[in-house]
Amino acid sequence: MLTPTAYLTSHAPELLLTKPAILQIATAFQTDLQKALAHHPSSLKALPSFLGVPTSQETGRYLSVDFGGTNLRVLDIELYGQGRYTIHAQSKVSLANAGNIDCTASACHSDTLFDFIAQQIADIAQPSMPYNLGHTFSFPSHQIDRNQATLLHWTKEIKTTGVVGLDINQALHAALLRQNLPNICPVVILNDTVGTLITAAYGNPAADIGSICGTGHNTAYLEQRPPNAPGPMFINLESGNFDQLPLSRYDCLLDAQSDKPGEQRLEKMVSGRYLGELLRLAALDLLHNTVPKDLFLQPTAAPWSLTAEQVAAWLLDQSAIAAWLQERMKLILPEQLAALQLLANRLCTRSARLVAASHIGILRHIDPALEKNHHIAIDGSLFEKLPGYQEAIRQALTETLADHAGMVTVGLCKDGSGVGAAIAAALATASRNK
Numbered sequence: 001m002l003t004p005t006a007y008l009t010s011h012a013p014e015l016l017l018t019k020p021a022i023l024q025i026a027t028a029f030q031t032d033l034q035k036a037l038a039h040h041p042s043s044l045k046a047l048p049s050f051l052g053v054p055t056s057q058e059t060g061r062y063l064s065v066d067f068g069g070t071n072l073r074v075l076d077i078e079l080y081g082q083g084r085y086t087i088h089a090q091s092k093v094s095l096a097n098a099g100n101i102d103c104t105a106s107a108c109h110s111d112t113l114f115d116f117i118a119q120q121i122a123d124i125a126q127p128s129m130p131y132n133l134g135h136t137f138s139f140p141s142h143q144i145d146r147n148q149a150t151l152l153h154w155t156k157e158i159k160t161t162g163v164v165g166l167d168i169n170q171a172l173h174a175a176l177l178r179q180n181l182p183n184i185c186p187v188v189i190l191n192d193t194v195g196t197l198i199t200a201a202y203g204n205p206a207a208d209i210g211s212i213c214g215t216g217h218n219t220a221y222l223e224q225r226p227p228n229a230p231g232p233m234f235i236n237l238e239s240g241n242f243d244q245l246p247l248s249r250y251d252c253l254l255d256a257q258s259d260k261p262g263e264q265r266l267e268k269m270v271s272g273r274y275l276g277e278l279l280r281l282a283a284l285d286l287l288h289n290t291v292p293k294d295l296f297l298q299p300t301a302a303p304w305s306l307t308a309e310q311v312a313a314w315l316l317d318q319s320a321i322a323a324w325l326q327e328r329m330k331l332i333l334p335e336q337l338a339a340l341q342l343l344a345n346r347l348c349t350r351s352a353r354l355v356a357a358s359h360i361g362i363l364r365h366i367d368p369a370l371e372k373n374h375h376i377a378i379d380g381s382l383f384e385k386l387p388g389y390q391e392a393i394r395q396a397l398t399e400t401l402a403d404h405a406g407m408v409t410v411g412l413c414k415d416g417s418g419v420g421a422a423i424a425a426a427l428a429t430a431s432r433n434k
């Protein structure tokens with residue numbers, strides 16, 4: 001048996017990401033980004049969005065649908081230009097409590113999913129008003145124009161059958177017609193990272209990187225010279241799949257028990273879907289190595305039973321850790337509480353520093369000498385709510401960019417993915433009417 005302190009001394013350093021480690025990851029990320037752009041094998045993708053920088057003059061009323069795997073959001077939104085907008089009506093349903101649909105099960109079929117989405121749209125749309133609709137669909141998709149995207153594969157442990165290979169907006173359009181909603185026309189489809197970035201760029205010309213740090217993780221950026229395109233375009237990197245990373249024992253355990261081992265390695269180290277499970281694995285490892293067997297109660301803790309919300313609670317309050325331990329152990333020592341809090345802290349800080357490393361990789365690609373101002377727009381529950389997360393990203397950028405750190409700002413772009421769908425719909429409508 002080890003003491004919790006001895007356990008931490010030997011295992012916790014695996015979770016530390018030093019400045020040289022961040023720089024090494026940034027270099028590997030930049031290399032993979034450039035390979036993806038050149039269509040060479042890479043753990044990143046360079047998926048074109050067919051969307052460029054908004055002029056800030058985009059106006060009008062649009063519907064937007066935001067399907068990310070955790071929630072489904074529908075917005076009826078009016079754009080006024082210069083970053084201003086009003087949301088006339090909105091709905092948000094958690095897919096975990098969505099009656100007869102469970103998209104994490106392969107028994108769920110594509111028609112059930114799209115009918116469900118269309119029903120939520122029907123609840124928000126005015127019956128006879130014509131709408132152009134922007135669709136934020138937050139999964140890796142192959143796009144051939146603004147309105148045509150096919151799902152490459154699911155992420156975030158979603159398993160609904162019959163969607164891979166489907167033209168997503170065509171399927172949505174068909175479902176809208178089944179709901180008797182011919183007045184609603186999907187005109188654009190985009191990733192949530194692109195939505196977040198476009199929303200930030202609507203009001204801030206320096207915005208050129210957009211990330212989601214929520215249930216999933218991914219980043220898009222503004223490429224000035226995209227291959228085969230006449231001008232600048234937002235590119236979705238599907239960076240959650242980046243794989244040149246220093247893995248800890250917990251990452252290997254989590255990957256082995258995940259739905260798709262070997263895939264989405266960065267996402268599995270960073271995002272809210274996985275952070276709770278990483279902490280559960282780390283906590284159990286610590287207990288098994290530091291607590292005599294006769295002090296355990298049964299059951300210990302089912303896989304995936306620890307959520308990102310609980311991780312946030314553990315960061316703030318050792319009594320939340322004690323409550324978790326009370327169900328599993330006869331005797332709790334203050335040293336264990338402190339050790340578990342340190343593990344929670346290390347995992348969250350590591351997540352933020354990994355995200356920052358990927359941003360540095362992108363910055364090196366778009367502005368090697370860091371001569372211009374850049375704004376990194378981030379949305380998602382981790383960035384918004386996890387204590388210390390935003391500061392940890394800023395700290396990592398300050399540490400590594402040194403004198404140039406002042407050129408880079410990072411900020412929350414709340415609800416950017418949904419609002420971005422409306423801005424993208426305005427862009428798509430304007431170019432269609434030209």
Ligand code: BGC
Binds near residue numbers: 139140156215240
């Ligand atoms: C998906 C991305 C998405 C990200 C954030 C990942 O699992 O592959 O397309 O942007 O989650 O929602």
